Amino acid sequence: MTTTEAGATPAPSPEAGADAVVTDHDRGVHGYHHQKDEHLKRLRRIEGQIRGLQRMVDEDVYCIDILTQVSASTKALQSFALQLLEEHLRHCVADAALKGGGEIDAKVEEATKAIGRLLRT
Amino acid sequence: MTTTEAGATPAPSPEAGADAVVTDHDRGVHGYHHQKDEHLKRLRRIEGQIRGLQRMVDEDVYCIDILTQVSASTKALQSFALQLLEEHLRHCVADAALKGGGEIDAKVEEATKAIGRLLRT
Amino acid sequence: MTTTEAGATPAPSPEAGADAVVTDHDRGVHGYHHQKDEHLKRLRRIEGQIRGLQRMVDEDVYCIDILTQVSASTKALQSFALQLLEEHLRHCVADAALKGGGEIDAKVEEATKAIGRLLRT
Amino acid sequence: MTTTEAGATPAPSPEAGADAVVTDHDRGVHGYHHQKDEHLKRLRRIEGQIRGLQRMVDEDVYCIDILTQVSASTKALQSFALQLLEEHLRHCVADAALKGGGEIDAKVEEATKAIGRLLRT
Numbered sequence: 001m002t003t004t005e006a007g008a009t010p011a012p013s014p015e016a017g018a019d020a021v022v023t024d025h026d027r028g029v030h031g032y033h034h035q036k037d038e039h040l041k042r043l044r045r046i047e048g049q050i051r052g053l054q055r056m057v058d059e060d061v062y063c064i065d066i067l068t069q070v071s072a073s074t075k076a077l078q079s080f081a082l083q084l085l086e087e088h089l090r091h092c093v094a095d096a097a098l099k100g101g102g103e104i105d106a107k108v109e110e111a112t113k114a115i116g117r118l119l120r121t
Numbered sequence: 122m123t124t125t126e127a128g129a130t131p132a133p134s135p136e137a138g139a140d141a142v143v144t145d146h147d148r149g150v151h152g153y154h155h156q157k158d159e160h161l162k163r164l165r166r167i168e169g170q171i172r173g174l175q176r177m178v179d180e181d182v183y184c185i186d187i188l189t190q191v192s193a194s195t196k197a198l199q200s201f202a203l204q205l206l207e208e209h210l211r212h213c214v215a216d217a218a219l220k221g222g223g224e225i226d227a228k229v230e231e232a233t234k235a236i237g238r239l240l241r242t
Numbered sequence: 243m244t245t246t247e248a249g250a251t252p253a254p255s256p257e258a259g260a261d262a263v264v265t266d267h268d269r270g271v272h273g274y275h276h277q278k279d280e281h282l283k284r285l286r287r288i289e290g291q292i293r294g295l296q297r298m299v300d301e302d303v304y305c306i307d308i309l310t311q312v313s314a315s316t317k318a319l320q321s322f323a324l325q326l327l328e329e330h331l332r333h334c335v336a337d338a339a340l341k342g343g344g345e346i347d348a349k350v351e352e353a354t355k356a357i358g359r360l361l362r363t
Numbered sequence: 364m365t366t367t368e369a370g371a372t373p374a375p376s377p378e379a380g381a382d383a384v385v386t387d388h389d390r391g392v393h394g395y396h397h398q399k400d401e402h403l404k405r406l407r408r409i410e411g412q413i414r415g416l417q418r419m420v421d422e423d424v425y426c427i428d429i430l431t432q433v434s435a436s437t438k439a440l441q442s443f444a445l446q447l448l449e450e451h452l453r454h455c456v457a458d459a460a461l462k463g464g465g466e467i468d469a470k471v472e473e474a475t476k477a478i479g480r481l482l483r484t
Contacts (some may be wrong), residue, residue, distance in 0.1 A: 094460035215339035
């Protein structure tokens with residue numbers, strides 16, 4: 001994974017599509033880049049929910065109320081995953097299709113396995 | 122099961138207060154009390170995973186690798202919920218059964234709704 | 243809770259047979275008995291949905307529309323499971339609590355494992 | 364939906380990419396066509412599982428054993444959905460990418476919503 005180089009490139013936006021040196025893998029890496037702030041905000045909110053759960057346990061809050069909060073945090077994680085997945089399909093998988101060759105099959109299988117892991121949890 | 126002692130401890134629960142008459146609701150509140158440290162350790166580990174997700178997004182890690190970490194965090198939240206639920210059934214629901222009356226129906230319906238919320242996510 | 247009458251009915255359960263001494267396990271077996279018709283109706287509806295899926299595949303219906311129907315069938319199976327679980331907690335688990343001894347721990351652990359299997363899918 | 368005509372086309376294989384008259388929607392319809400028999404076999408197996416559940420309820424089988432069978436059926440439905448989704452991404456979404464225009468965004472959004480519905484159940 002060349003995430004470090006990728007992260008270092010000046011134009012991480014996938015819309016810089018004309019750029020010839022950007023491979024679809026780099027694009028995959030960059031797929032969610034332009035929504036980075038939104039993702040980080042979501043994740044900080046989830047982190048706050050988890051700290052809230054610690055407070056609830058510490059203060060002996062009623063089990064059922066804690067379970068309700070766990071459901072909310074899981075839901076928030078799932079919708080973060082869905083948004084990330086949508087960007088991945090739009091950029092990384094679509095680029096693999098444009099590239100042609102076996103690339104698309106590998107990317108689709110990889111994405112399907114990731115979806116399977118989300119379903120199993 | 123040290124729920125009775127737990128109920129008698131300089132009760133950290135606001136509902137329980139100094140009240141000596143321990144109701145099954147108080148017991149429910151105390152159901153997970155003796156495993157508090159384990160729960161807090163679990164939740165701190167999950168909080169660390171969420172912070173790890175923020176680092177991954179910040180460092181433009183490949184989408185699929187982030188999704189794998191999201192699945193791990195969701196799984197960890199689910200098993201925390203399951204453990205909490207098991208203690209709730211063992212203490213709160215069982216006590217409602219011993220108490221007799223309609224209490225048990227209310228507790229079981231409440232627990233089933235909580236399980237339903239976990240399943241929907 | 244009419245478990246006692248239920249347990250006393252000319253027991254339809256093979257395990258129970260004509261045995262007059264109704265154990266909580268027998269009661270567990272009888273937990274959903276009085277709602278048997280409703281359960282069978284639900285399951286026949288789900289069976290119809292699965293046959294509908296076969297028709298859709300056979301008629302080359304658009305993938306996304308098939309996936310929507312799969313989600314509906316999964317949801318129907320989950321709510322059938324939830325209803326069964328609620329009756330199990332109300333009868334089998336509650337009876338184990340009344341019986342006293344280690345029975346309750348075994349029943350609660352068994353129920354929690356079943357809930358875990360539902361969550362994993 | 365022109366599923367009938369689509370189903371009648373001689374070359375349902377998406378690899379027949381040169382064919383200009385085949386729209387990506389038709390291809391979507393054809394995405395799972397060549398695996399139709401496998402899909403139908405899977406669905407008939409699931410239908411058998413649902414009938415098995417009816418037998419279990421009818422014979423007063425122990426609740427927990429029924430719940431285990433429900434989990435197995437749900438898992439089977441989920442993996443059927445995953446396979447269908449993989450084919451959809453490989454054919455329908457990939458074709459939308461090749462077609463260019465806004466088509467890909469619509470297809471990706473549609474697929475993500477379908478994945479979301481699977482996760483919610």
